[in-house]
Amino acid sequence: MPTHTPTLRARHRASALRTLAFLSPWLIGFGVFFAYPLVSTVYFSLMKYDGFGVPEFQGLDNWTYVFQDYPMFWPALRNTLWLVLVMVTCRVVFGLGIGLLITKIRTATGAFRTLFYLPYLAPPVAATLAFVFLLNPGTGPVNSVLEGMGLPAPGWFTDATWSKPALTALALWGVGDLMVIFMAALLDVPKEQYEAASLDGARAWQRFRFVTLPNISPIVLFAVVTGVIQTMQYYTQPLVAGKVASGIIGGSGQQFEPGYPDKSTLTLPQLVYNLGFQRFDYGAACVVALVLFALSMAFTALLMRRRGGLITAGDR
Amino acid sequence: MTQLLNAPAPPRTAPPEQRPPRRKALLEWIAVHTLGVAAALFFTLPFVFVVLTSLMSDQQALTRDLVPDTWQWENYRKVWDTPGFLTWWRNTLLYAGLGTVLTVVSSLPVAYALAKFRFRGRNLSVMLVISMMMLPPQVVVIPMYLFWAKQLDLSGSLWPLIIPMAFGDAFSIFLLRQFLLTIPDEYLDAARVDGCGELRTLLRVVLPMARPGIAAVALFQFFYAWNDYFGPQIYASENPAAWTLSYGLESFKGAHHTDWNLTMAATVLVMAPVILVFFFAQKAFVEGVTLTGVKG
Numbered sequence: 001m002p003t004h005t006p007t008l009r010a011r012h013r014a015s016a017l018r019t020l021a022f023l024s025p026w027l028i029g030f031g032v033f034f035a036y037p038l039v040s041t042v043y044f045s046l047m048k049y050d051g052f053g054v055p056e057f058q059g060l061d062n063w064t065y066v067f068q069d070y071p072m073f074w075p076a077l078r079n080t081l082w083l084v085l086v087m088v089t090c091r092v093v094f095g096l097g098i099g100l101l102i103t104k105i106r107t108a109t110g111a112f113r114t115l116f117y118l119p120y121l122a123p124p125v126a127a128t129l130a131f132v133f134l135l136n137p138g139t140g141p142v143n144s145v146l147e148g149m150g151l152p153a154p155g156w157f158t159d160a161t162w163s164k165p166a167l168t169a170l171a172l173w174g175v176g177d178l179m180v181i182f183m184a185a186l187l188d189v190p191k192e193q194y195e196a197a198s199l200d201g202a203r204a205w206q207r208f209r210f211v212t213l214p215n216i217s218p219i220v221l222f223a224v225v226t227g228v229i230q231t232m233q234y235y236t237q238p239l240v241a242g243k244v245a246s247g248i249i250g251g252s253g254q255q256f257e258p259g260y261p262d263k264s265t266l267t268l269p270q271l272v273y274n275l276g277f278q279r280f281d282y283g284a285a286c287v288v289a290l291v292l293f294a295l296s297m298a299f300t301a302l303l304m305r306r307r308g309g310l311i312t313a314g315d316r
Numbered sequence: 317m318t319q320l321l322n323a324p325a326p327p328r329t330a331p332p333e334q335r336p337p338r339r340k341a342l343l344e345w346i347a348v349h350t351l352g353v354a355a356a357l358f359f360t361l362p363f364v365f366v367v368l369t370s371l372m373s374d375q376q377a378l379t380r381d382l383v384p385d386t387w388q389w390e391n392y393r394k395v396w397d398t399p400g401f402l403t404w405w406r407n408t409l410l411y412a413g414l415g416t417v418l419t420v421v422s423s424l425p426v427a428y429a430l431a432k433f434r435f436r437g438r439n440l441s442v443m444l445v446i447s448m449m450m451l452p453p454q455v456v457v458i459p460m461y462l463f464w465a466k467q468l469d470l471s472g473s474l475w476p477l478i479i480p481m482a483f484g485d486a487f488s489i490f491l492l493r494q495f496l497l498t499i500p501d502e503y504l505d506a507a508r509v510d511g512c513g514e515l516r517t518l519l520r521v522v523l524p525m526a527r528p529g530i531a532a533v534a535l536f537q538f539f540y541a542w543n544d545y546f547g548p549q550i551y552a553s554e555n556p557a558a559w560t561l562s563y564g565l566e567s568f569k570g571a572h573h574t575d576w577n578l579t580m581a582a583t584v585l586v587m588a589p590v591i592l593v594f595f596f597a598q599k600a601f602v603e604g605v606t607l608t609g610v611k612g
Binding site for chain 2: 015016018019021022023025026028029030032033034036037038040041044051098101102104105106107112114115116118119121122123124125126127129130131133134136139141144173229232233235236239240243244268269272273276277282285286289290292293296297299300303304
C-alpha cells in the first residue's frame with residue numbers, strides 16, 4: 001500500500017489541477033465580478049459616498065433612508081408585487097394557451113410557430129418604442145380602433161392606472177419563450193394517458209385538468225418562478241416606456257426621474273440607477289441592490305430546492 | 317358529443333360511427349385555426365403598424381391614418397444618414413460579436429468540467445453558477461462601475477461590458493453544461509483510452525458533438541449584447557461615440573420629437589438584423605430555449 005500512495009496522491013493532484021485549469025475562467029469571473037462586488041456592495045451600504053473623496057461610515061443611515069424617507073422605494077416594491085401577481089400570471093396562462101394552440105394546429109404549423117415566437121426576439125428598447133407608439137393616445141392605431149368600435153380609449157403609458165396593463169400587453173406580445181417551453185412539455189405527455197382518459201369518458205376539460213396539468217405542472221412551476229425572478233430584474237421596458245411616453249429623453253438621462261407616470265412604472269432596478277447614477281448616493285443605491293439580491297436569491301433557492309422537474313444541480 | 321364519441325365501441329358496422337368524429341374533427345379544426353389566425357394577428361399586427369408608420373410622410377405620421385398615402389422609402393435613408401447611426405451599428409457589432417466569441421471560448425471548458433469531471437464542490441459550483449445567472453446586474457453595478465471607471469478609467473467605452481465575457485458567462489455555462497450532460501460518457505472514455513488528454517477530448521470529441529449547444533449559446537449571447545440597454549447606459553452614456561443601437565435608439569426619439577415615422581424606421585432597422593439571424597438559425601434557437609433548464 002505505502003508504495004502506491006505517492007503516485008495516487010500525484011494523480012489526485014494532477015486531476016485537481018486539471019479541474020482548476022478548466023474552471024479557471026469562471027473562478028476568476030466569480031471572484032472579480034460576483035464575490036468581490038457583492039462584499040463591496042455590503043460595505044458601501046454602510047457608507048456615505050458620492051464617488052469623490054473618502055467613503056464615510058454612517059451605520060444604518062442608508063437603510064433607514066431607503067425604507068423610511070426615499071419616496072420611490074415602496075411604490076417600486078408595490079409595482080413589483082403587481083407585476084408578479086398580474087403580469088407573471090397572465091404570461092404563464094397565455095403562454096400555456098398559445099403552447100396548447102400550437103400543438104393543435106395542423107396546417108402550416110411551422111409558419112404559425114415562427115409568427116408566435118418572433119416578437120420575443122424583438123430588442124426590448126425597439127419593442128417598447130413600438131408599443132408606446134401603438135398605444136399612444138393621440139395617434140396610436142390601437143386607440144383609433146378602440147374608438148372606432150365605440151370602446152373607451154385609455155391613456156396607456158401616459159396614465160398611471162393603465163401603464164402597468166400596457167407593460168403587460170407588451171410582455172404578452174413577447175410570450176414566445178414560454179410557448180416553446182410549454183410546447184415541448186405538452187408534446188412529452190404520454191399519448192396513452194389521453195387515450196385511457198378518453199376511454200373513461202373524460203371530456204376535453206377533464207383531460208386537460210387530470211392528464212395534461214399533472215404532467216406539465218413542474219414546467220408551470222418553473223415558468224412561474226423564473227417569471228418572478230425576471231420581474232425582479234424588470235428594467236429596460238418600464239424605464240424606456242416611462243422616458244419615451246413622458247417626452248423627456250436625453251443621452252445623459254439626468255433630467256428624467258424614472259417612474260412616469262406618477263411612479264407607476266418604477267421597479268427596484270430603476271432605483272439603483274436613480275440613487276447611484278442620478279443622485280450619486282452610492283450608499284443608498286447599495287441598500288436597494290441588497291434588497292434586490294435577497295429577493296432574487298430567495299426565488300432562485302426555490303427553483304433549486306425542488307427535487308426532480310426543476311433545475312437540478314446534481315447528477316442526472 | 318365527446319361522450320358519444322368515446323362510448324365503448326360495440327360491435328357495430330363502421331359508417332354510422334365514422335360520421336360524428338369526422339364532423340367533430342372538422343369543427344375542432346375550424347375552431348383551432350380561427351384561434352390560430354387571431355393569435356397570429358395579435359403577434360404580427362404590431363410589426364405591420366410599425367412598418368406602415370415608418371413609411372409615412374412627416375405630416376401623415378401625425379394623423380391617425382393606418383396606411384401611408386405615399387410610401388416614403390427615403391425615411392430609411394434619413395435614419396441611416398443620421399449622425400452616429402453607423403457608429404452605433406459598429407459598436408453593437410463589436411460588443412455582440414467579440415463578446416459572443418469570448419463567451420463561448422471561456423464558458424465551454426467550464427461547462428465541460430462541471431458536466432463531466434468528478435470533483436468535490438461540483439454541485440456547489442453548479443449552484444453558484446445558477447445563482448450568478450439569476451443575479452440582476454443592478455445588484456453589483458455600483459462597485460463594478462467604481463472599479464471600471466475609477467480604477468481602470470474605462471468608462472465611456474464598451475470594454476467594461478466586453479472584458480468580463482472572457483471570464484465565463486453564467487447563463488452560457490449553465491446552458492452548455494445542460495447540453496454536455498446529454499453526451500454519453502462512453503464517447504469520452506473511448507477518447508481517453510486512446511490516450512487523449514482532457515483538452516484534446518474536449519476539442520476533438522466533445523466540440524463537434526456539442527455544436528448545436530454552442531450555436532444556441534452563441535445566439536443567445538449575441539442577442540443579449542444586441543439588446544442590452546442597462547450596460548451601455550451605465551458605461552457608455554457619457555460618450556455618444558461608444559453608444560450601441562439599443563441605447564442610441566431611445567435618444568433617437570428624443571432628437572425627432574414627434575416624428576413617429578422616423579422613429580419607427582429606426583426601430584425597424586434595429587429589429588431587422590435580429591429577425592434575419594433568427595431565420596437563419598431557427599432550429600438552434602428553439603433547441604436552446606427548451607434547454608434552458610427544463611428537465612422533464
